[in-house]
Amino acid sequence: MNFEWSVVIANAKFLLVQGLLGFGIYGGGTLRLAIPAILLGFVVGIILGLARLANRPWIHYPATLYIELIRGVPLVIVIFWFWFLVPVMIGRPVPEYWVALTAFVIFEGAYIGEIIRAGIQSVPRGQVDAATAAGLSYAQTMIYVVLPQAIRNMIPSLVTQFIVLFKDTSLASIIGMMDLTKAAQTVSERELRPFEMYLFIAVVYWCFTYSMSRFAQWLETRMSPDRVR
């Protein structure tokens, strides 16, 4: 078996510019999907996490049900749900990019919501009592007292989840969105060099996820309570 690595160099521009960044005739792009998905998923996650902790049952139970249902189902199934259902519901086809983005936000929001809930529960009850005694409203207590401490506690699991989300964007290629995985698939079908192609994109994915996990470690030591004064 002899390898031909020049295939990688010849197609690097297509893979990185079109597949990774999403600039080109096909749209899509791993980063163009991952960054909005992480930001929106975080927002949905905060809402869900707070809803799970709410005292009112009509907020608490729907949020719990939503999280438990989504977490018992594979991501592929959620993506197919949106892929087949949304066009039926709105009566016209939807671009793959928007289907994938919606599915990711809905799916990862449930996981991030659980992390947020655990983080908020890790803040001692006395902090809330003290804030209430000092005259802060519920929203003020959350924004100025609880969330800053909770977010510090949940940073490691939050970044781990963002890494998982980044890796999960490869699933958008199943419904045909042109991301890094789909680009490699297209090229390897043309060049018949699957070994080199898939190993190359594995390294590209690895560079991103590994630097994210190093960043998380750095953030963790920097934000640990004995460093923050």
Added chain:
Amino acid sequence: MIFGFLGMTYEFKWSVLWVQPHLTWLIDGISTTLRLAAISWCLAVLLGILFGAMRTVPFRPVRIVATAYVEFFRNVPLLVWLFFWYFGAPEVFPEVVRQWFIRHGIEFWSGVAAISVYHGSRLAEVIRSGIQSIPKTQLEAGISSGLSVVQTYRLIIIPVALRLIVPPATNESLNLLKNTSLAMTIGVAELTFATRQIETYTAKAVEALSAAALLYLVLCLSISTVMNRLESKFAIPGLIARGVKAEH
């Protein structure tokens, strides 16, 4: 039964799930999913124990090898590994080995390789943190109270470590089960593949996908219920304050 939304109508026909041959596809799909998950899980646990233990060894070269395995495999999407093991890896093997795999269902075994190596690296992390969470003083205390090293491990360290590892390992095992759905992309006829096939033949996407979602939900919830029972039955009072149930 007709369902209308924003002027669009969709006619439900749930019977597509139990007319033949669709029912056979579904049942075969479930059994393939379970077989794929079971074989991959056993291999992943073996890899996880081996590399997880290697990461705690005091000898540096062994640690480096294990760290390289864990960091490389768990940081790349499973889908990329599936394509790699299915399209790329077979051409590296000698012709005889490849022919054997092609005769014995190469999709399935590529799926097993990808899932077990990927989840093996993730389980290795779970096992490493479980081992490292046992303080060294436990071993010293056991020995100084007159137990042998083997007895200390058998009676003190392993029973505690197992209880610490089981919740995150359950979590990871459920991830493995859900991730077998990706094997569809390389043509393994598992549950997701079967429901997609029903959808293709009947154009009844809602019914087919509901069936798949429900079956995965039942599988995941039953495993996590059993594991929660086990966990609370074997919990050490005062040591593991886990009010939350196993995550899936």
